[in-house]
Amino acid sequence: MHFFRTLFERIPPGLAVILFLAIFSGSVLSFKKMTELEDLEMWTFSRNHLPAYKPFIKKWNKEHPDQQFSLSLLNGRALERRLLSGFFSGTPVADAVETVMRTAHHSFAGPIDAIGFRDLTDRLKEEGLMDEINGPSFGPWTNRGRIFGIPHDVHPVLLAYRSDIVEDAGIDVSQIETWDDYFRIMKPLMKDNDGDGRPDRYLINVWDTIGGYLLLLMEQADGQLFDEEGNATIDSPINIKTMATMITWIAGPNRVGLEMKSNYASDYQLMLDGTIVGFFMPDWLIGKLRQNVPGLAGKLKVMPLPAWTPGGRRTAVTGGSVLGFPKASPNFEIAWKLGKQLYLSEELAVNLFETASIITPVKRFWDNPIFDQPEPFLSGQAVGRMLIEQAPDVPTRTSSPYLDLATKHLVNAAGNIKQYAIRNNKFTVEELLPETKRQMQIAQKHVETQMYRNVFLNKPQ
Amino acid sequence: MKRFRTTPIWAPWFFMGPFLFVFLTFTTYPLFQSIVLAVQQTFGPEYSAFVGLENFRFLLSDPRFWKALKNTAFFASGSICIQLPIALALAMLLNRPSLKGRALFRLVFFAPSLIGMVFVGMIFRLIFEKRTGLLNVVLHSIFPAFDLEFPWLDTYLMPALILAALWMHAGFYMVFFLAALQNVSKDQLEAASIDGAGPWQRFRHVILPAIAPVASFICLLSIIGSFQLFELPYVLLDNTGGPQDRGLTIVMYLYETGFEIGDLGYASAIGWVLALILVGLATIQRTFSRKEEQ
Numbered sequence: 041m042h043f044f045r046t047l048f049e050r051i052p053p054g055l056a057v058i059l060f061l062a063i064f065s066g067s068v069l070s071f072k073k074m075t076e077l078e079d080l081e082m083w084t085f086s087r088n089h090l091p092a093y094k095p096f097i098k099k100w101n102k103e104h105p106d107q108q109f110s111l112s113l114l115n116g117r118a119l120e121r122r123l124l125s126g127f128f129s130g131t132p133v134a135d136a137v138e139t140v141m142r143t144a145h146h147s148f149a150g151p152i153d154a155i156g157f158r159d160l161t162d163r164l165k166e167e168g169l170m171d172e173i174n175g176p177s178f179g180p181w182t183n184r185g186r187i188f189g190i191p192h193d194v195h196p197v198l199l200a201y202r203s204d205i206v207e208d209a210g211i212d213v214s215q216i217e218t219w220d221d222y223f224r225i226m227k228p229l230m231k232d233n234d235g236d237g238r239p240d241r242y243l244i245n246v247w248d249t250i251g252g253y254l255l256l257l258m259e260q261a262d263g264q265l266f267d268e269e270g271n272a273t274i275d276s277p278i279n280i281k282t283m284a285t286m287i288t289w290i291a292g293p294n295r296v297g298l299e300m301k302s303n304y305a306s307d308y309q310l311m312l313d314g315t316i317v318g319f320f321m322p323d324w325l326i327g328k329l330r331q332n333v334p335g336l337a338g339k340l341k342v343m344p345l346p347a348w349t350p351g352g353r354r355t356a357v358t359g360g361s362v363l364g365f366p367k368a369s370p371n372f373e374i375a376w377k378l379g380k381q382l383y384l385s386e387e388l389a390v391n392l393f394e395t396a397s398i399i400t401p402v403k404r405f406w407d408n409p410i411f412d413q414p415e416p417f418l419s420g421q422a423v424g425r426m427l428i429e430q431a432p433d434v435p436t437r438t439s440s441p442y443l444d445l446a447t448k449h450l451v452n453a454a455g456n457i458k459q460y461a462i463r464n465n466k467f468t469v470e471e472l473l474p475e476t477k478r479q480m481q482i483a484q485k486h487v488e489t490q491m492y493r494n495v496f497l498n499k500p501q
Numbered sequence: 502m503k504r505f506r507t508t509p510i511w512a513p514w515f516f517m518g519p520f521l522f523v524f525l526t527f528t529t530y531p532l533f534q535s536i537v538l539a540v541q542q543t544f545g546p547e548y549s550a551f552v553g554l555e556n557f558r559f560l561l562s563d564p565r566f567w568k569a570l571k572n573t574a575f576f577a578s579g580s581i582c583i584q585l586p587i588a589l590a591l592a593m594l595l596n597r598p599s600l601k602g603r604a605l606f607r608l609v610f611f612a613p614s615l616i617g618m619v620f621v622g623m624i625f626r627l628i629f630e631k632r633t634g635l636l637n638v639v640l641h642s643i644f645p646a647f648d649l650e651f652p653w654l655d656t657y658l659m660p661a662l663i664l665a666a667l668w669m670h671a672g673f674y675m676v677f678f679l680a681a682l683q684n685v686s687k688d689q690l691e692a693a694s695i696d697g698a699g700p701w702q703r704f705r706h707v708i709l710p711a712i713a714p715v716a717s718f719i720c721l722l723s724i725i726g727s728f729q730l731f732e733l734p735y736v737l738l739d740n741t742g743g744p745q746d747r748g749l750t751i752v753m754y755l756y757e758t759g760f761e762i763g764d765l766g767y768a769s770a771i772g773w774v775l776a777l778i779l780v781g782l783a784t785i786q787r788t789f790s791r792k793e794e795q
Contacts, residue, residue, distance in 0.1 A: 046507075121760075128545030149763045150544030236645055249655075249744065299631060299650075306633035315632065444761055448741060455655075455744045486565075490762065493559060495542050495550045 080109045080371050081134035082378070083123075085116040086361060088327060088398075089138065089192075092391040096382055107374050109135075116140060123147075123366070127156025132368040135375035138192065141180045141360050142444060148183040149441035150496045157188040157364040158372060164190075172384070177401040179437040181362045184270070189362030190383050193323070194401045196430040197256060197356040200321035203341035203419055205229060205241075205314050213343050222318070222346040223289075223296050229317050230296065242298035245319040246289050248454035250301060251447035252358055253320060258282045259435040260356035261348045265450070266440040270497065272487045274446055275480040282348070283454065284469045284476040291458045292467030308333045320345075322358050323427050326397035330417045337417045344430060355430035357437065399427045406431070442491055449483035538769040556770035566771065568746050569754040570778075572659065576750065577727035579663040580670070581720060588671045589716070592678030593708075607679070614673035622736025625665040629653040629737075654738070658747045665733055670726075674719050681715035682708070717790035724782050728775065731756065751775050 051059070082097070084090065090113055097111045112134070114122070120143040126133035127147055147156050164170050164187055170178075177191035199222075206213065209229055216222045223243060230239040246253055255265065263279040266272055273279070290297040300307050300316050302325055310316045312335050321342055329336060344354035363379045365372055382388060389400035390410045397415075400406075411424030440446070453476075460475045461467055491497065539556055543549040560566050591610055595603050613621070628635045631650045640647045653661055685708055693703045709716075731752040734743065742749030742757075751771065759768025 124763075128547075130545075130547070146761070146763055150548055154544055154548050234645070238648065238650075249741075306627075306630050309633050441763065451741070452745050490764075493542070493555075493764070493767070495552070496544050496548060 080107060080136075080374060080378075082109055082111050082136040082138070082375075083114050083119055083134040084111065084138040085114060085119045085140060086138065087113060088324065088396040089361070089392070091395045092388055093382065095391075096385065096388055100378060100381070107378075109378060116143075119143065120146065123156070126366065126368065130368055132370070133366050135369040135371045136363055136365055136379050138361055138363050141362075141439070144181055144189065144362055144364065145439050145441050145443055147188075148439060149494065152184050152186065154496075155183070155188060156366055156368070158367050159186045159188060160190070160365070161185075161187045163376070167380075169380075169384075172402055172404065174401040174403055174431055174434075176357070176432075176434045176436040177360070180360050180439050181364075183439050185268075189364040190379055191401050192361040192363060192383065192398075193359075194399050194427075194431045194434055195322045195324060195357050195359050196399065196427050196434050197320050197322045197345060197358055198342040198423075198426060198430070199318055199345045200325075200340050200342050200418075201318040202311075202314055202316075202339055204339045205317055206341075213341075216343070216346055217350055218352070219285075219346045219348060223294075226317060227296075241315060241317055243296040243317050244289065244298070245300040245302075245316055246286055246297040247299035248287075248290060248458050249299060249451060251451040254283070254286060254450055254454055255447060256320065256356045256358045257286060259437065260345060260353055262353075262435065264438055265443060265446040266438045268438055270438075270440050270491075272440075272442070272446060272484055272491065274450065274484040274487060275477065280473065280477050280480050281469070283450075283457065283480060284472040287454065287457045287461055287472055287476070288467055288469055291461045292465075294467060302328070311336060320356070320358070323397050323399050324359060326415070326418065326423060327395065330397070338419055340417070341419050341421055342423055342426060344426070353433055353435070355433055357434040360437075393424055397423070399424065399431060401431075441497075442487055445490060446483070446487045449486050453479040453483045535769045535772060538766050539773055540766070542764065542766045544763065552766065556767045557774075559767065560770055560774060565742075565746060565749065565754060566751075569742075569749045569751045572746075572748065573728055573730060573750045575659055576662060576666070576730055577724055579659065580666055580723050580727045583663060584667050584670055585674060585716070585719060585723060587667065588674035588719075589678050591671060591675045592682055593704075595675070596679060596682045607676075610672035610675055612672065613669045616669065618669065618732040619736050621665055621669045622733045625661065625668075626737050626739075629661055654748075655744045658738075658743050662730075662734055662737065662748060665737065666727075666730075670723075674723070677715055677719050678712065681712040685711040713790070713793055717786065717793070721783060721786050724786065725779060728752075728779055728782075 084093065090111075093111055097109050101108050116139075119137070119139060123133055123137055123139065123143060124146060125131070144157070169190070173191055174194050177194055178187055181187055181189040181191060201213065206226070206229070211225055211229075213225075216225055226243045229241050230243065231241060232238060233240045246257065248254075258264070258279050261278055261282045263273075263276060263282055265274050265279075286297075288294060298310070298316050300310050300319065302319070308329075311319070311329075311333060326342075329340075345356055347354050363383055365375050365379065369375060384402055386402075386405050386408065389402060389405045390408060392398045392400065393410055399411075406428045411428055412422050413424065414420040415423045456479050457472060457476050460479075461472055466472055466475075540551060540553055541549045542552050542556075594600065595606055595610070597603075600606070616624075631637060631652055634653070636653065637647070637649050637651055640651075641649045689707050689711075690703060693707050698706065729752055730750045734748040734750055734753060735756075738748045742753065752775070755768050755771045755775070758771060759765050
């Protein structure tokens with residue numbers, strides 16, 4: 041008692057308040073009963089998908105009072121960190137997770153039985169979903185021959201162009217079949233209006249720093265950074281030739297490319313003021329631009345991508361989401377039922393197209409008349425039908441936990457080749473091929489060095 | 502006279518207990534665990550393989566690590582050689598009693614350090630943007646021949662990073678210098694003036710020795726901060742190392758390796774090498790400042 045009395049006498053009032061608060065709040069928390077999470081959880085990273093999902097989940101919850109789902113929107117990076125931490129520790133996270141390629145690929149870096157997503161291959165085959173869903177859409181979610189999610193989309197890419205500028209110049213885009221045609225026919229638009237000796241308009245948003253678009257064009261030309269077995273194929277002949285060609289677009293006297301992504305206000309400004317005449321338009325970008333850049337309404341049209349060779353592929357693919365089911369979830373059957381209903385719902389497919397212009401990968405819905413409706417933002421074109429016509433032809437992508445790394449090295453290689461071209465005044469594909477080959481081999485070696493260190497994927501050479 | 506213990510022997514442990522628990526759980530254990538990780542390859546806690554010193558061996562031959570180290574060292578030396586003299590100059594300027602509006606200027610110079618690094622990165626990205634960036638638009642409007650597409654971040658990436666950090670930190674370090682300058686003995690300064698010492702001599706022989714301990718502390722702070730550089734290039738370069746990895750720093754590489762590639766073992770090895778570098782630099786710096794003090 042003497043000790044406590046001495047203690048209380050010596051404690052200053054400020055410290056006493058802090059101690060009181062600490063003891064009080066600590067006690068309240070320790071005695072508070074943990075709230076049990078009764079709901080099943082679905083996570084999504086996409087604000088764009090949310091308006092289409094909310095009514096569906098609401099309806100589900102009304103019809104299934106004992107299987108209530110809560111839908112949470114998480115920032116993509118936060119979702120990835122939480123999900124991978126959950127996978128590594130075996131802690132249940134959500135019961136169904138809608139995520140992007142990057143997150144799924146990072147979960148593929150270990151032994152196949154350690155992948156945190158449930159292997160859906162047999163289930164998809166048994167229930168006939170492999171035939172129902174567009175084949176190439178499974179590519180990014182397939183690893184070592186097994187499929188780990190239901191694809192959400194197809195994401196075919198068209199070419200958008202400033203129809204007001206092009207039509208004012210009397211250009212007929214129906215004559216365009218290949219990239220060579222495109223640049224030849226559009227070239228008169230690259231004028232120097234302010235007399236500073238540089239063009240004020242460019243024809244395509246390709247640049248050495250935008251790895252996603254370099255890859256998109258390589259895939260259109262049937263190139264890949266990894267094969268189906270996961271081996272790096274960065275220095276394949278088709279990739280080298282495509283890269284050398286792209287460098288001629290961004291350096292030298294015949295430059296036609298401009299650095300423009302599609303994420304920032306500065307990008308939108310380049311579209312609005314006509315600095316960029318043509319740019320890649322995946323389906324999801326249509327909805328995004330309609331919302332963010334209404335000033336472009338009626339000034340844009342789309343056409344199939346010019347092919348690399350006559351008769352070649354007129355589309356490409358970029359982005360993608362998947363619905364995966366964490367292994368640690370004890371509610372797989374319910375989550376699967378919800379996921380299937382959600383992704384295979386015609387109502388949702390229509391809603392997703394109306395709100396975000398995203399095309400469903402479920403082939404039987406492609407006949408829905410909604411896809412034939414004219415899109416006022418794109419000068420009344422039936423963009424849904426145009427996207428669906430290209431959907432079966434999108435390149436099949438492969439998956440690798442090293443895709444991000446490979447893309448970074450691809451960007452470095454592109455920058456080095458561009459510098460080489462400028463330094464040595466070499467601006468034709470033939471002149472650039474040897475240096476391109478060398479740079480792509482360096483990129484390949486860097487990626488392989490990292491890959492071969494991974495004892496879990498273990499492919500020593 | 503014999504002294505008696507008035508408090509029970511367990512009392513210190515009782516009071517230190519909460520701290521010790523938190524310290525051992527969240528600092529000591531992870532620290533030792535990171536040593537274990539550095540000699541392993543892992544995929545979550547369930548899958549790990551002992552690889553000995555392979556992570557460190559690979560690090561020595563990894564060109565990206567050396568590039569990151571070179572970039573970080575360049576940034577650190579740029580920060581020390583530019584930031585600190587400017588901070589000191591600002592402090593000396595604002596320490597002059599004759600200057601009107603000193604409080605306002607102090608606030609103006611200090612204000613950028615109240616903004617988070619992420620926002621500084623975003624602001625400077627808007628400034629250095631091609632075509633629509635503030636810098637290029639202004640230069641093009643003044644000199645029409647100036648190329649609107651001039652790629653500042655491709656051509657002068659490290660100077661751009663140093664400039665952004667300078668804008669943010671100069672005012673922060675200025676406050677430290679200002680506090681030190683206000684403690685410089687006025688008598689000594691007056692005596693030096695009476696003895697005929699000019700402004701430079703007063704600075705060299707009176708002010709500098711008086712503020713040396715603070716300058717030494719700021720120097721250490723700046724070195725450590727520079728070697729931990731992450732958010733600024735991460736935001737400014739859109740989660741890349743910039744063209745040819747010219748903006749890749751050690752911590753960015755650590756993050757990329759550990760959290761993007763998922764190789765926590767190699768990331769731990771990088772972390773330990775970074776820690777050793779910092780310990781080495783701090784030791785050198787302390788040795789020099791002790792010699793100065795003596």
